[in-house]
Amino acid sequence: MKIGIADTTFARVDMGGIAIDEIRKHASVGIERYVVPGIKDLPVACKKLIEERGCDLVMALGMPGSAEKDRVCAHEASQGLILCQLLTNKHIIEVFVHEDEAKDAKELAWLMEQRTREHAVNAVRLALRPKDLERLAGTGQRQGFEDVGPARP
Numbered sequence: 001m002k003i004g005i006a007d008t009t010f011a012r013v014d015m016g017g018i019a020i021d022e023i024r025k026h027a028s029v030g031i032e033r034y035v036v037p038g039i040k041d042l043p044v045a046c047k048k049l050i051e052e053r054g055c056d057l058v059m060a061l062g063m064p065g066s067a068e069k070d071r072v073c074a075h076e077a078s079q080g081l082i083l084c085q086l087l088t089n090k091h092i093i094e095v096f097v098h099e100d101e102a103k104d105a106k107e108l109a110w111l112m113e114q115r116t117r118e119h120a121v122n123a124v125r126l127a128l129r130p131k132d133l134e135r136l137a138g139t140g141q142r143q144g145f146e147d148v149g150p151a152r153p
């Protein structure tokens with residue numbers, strides 16, 4: 001089992017390093033890292049991690065900025081990542097933290113780390129322990145900020 005980590009230099013936090021640190025706490029798997037300039041470069045990095053470097057699942061980590069052009073960029077990158085999943089039949093866990101989700105740089109750093117770590121656990125579950133995800137179905141999990149919990153009638 002090999003997990004790929006694709007991340008960017010545009011991000012203001014070392015999301016790839018954090019993801020690798022978290023994965024190593026939960027599983028003994030091979031890890032391949034591929035760093036690109038920005039989120040629009042992630043789809044091909046993921047495809048290469050899967051097709052050329054033998055990854056079974058990839059995490060795509062990035063930080064869209066707060067300008068309108070960055071939001072468009074994030075949407076385009078997401079579409080590329082979805083297409084890559086369909087072309088390769090492998091999961092890509094997209095971990096995007098929009099810069100304006102946080103009120104300041106301190107909260108941004110916290111959110112980027114928290115969301116990355118929680119999705120790294122999801123990546124391990126998806127790759128190795130799918131039953132763990134089944135147990136969490138419908139429980140209102142969120143990555144980063146608080147879970148919202150299940151809705152009750």
Ligand SMILES: Cc1nc2c(=O)[nH]c(=O)nc-2n(C[C@H](O)[C@H](O)[C@H](O)CO)c1C
Binds near residue numbers: 064
């Ligand atoms: C406008 C823009 N916004 C972002 C962004 O919010 N986050 C990010 O990671 N990268 C951005 N980029 C860079 C592109 O994703 C890409 O790296 C370049 O267009 C080079 O292919 C661009 C060009």
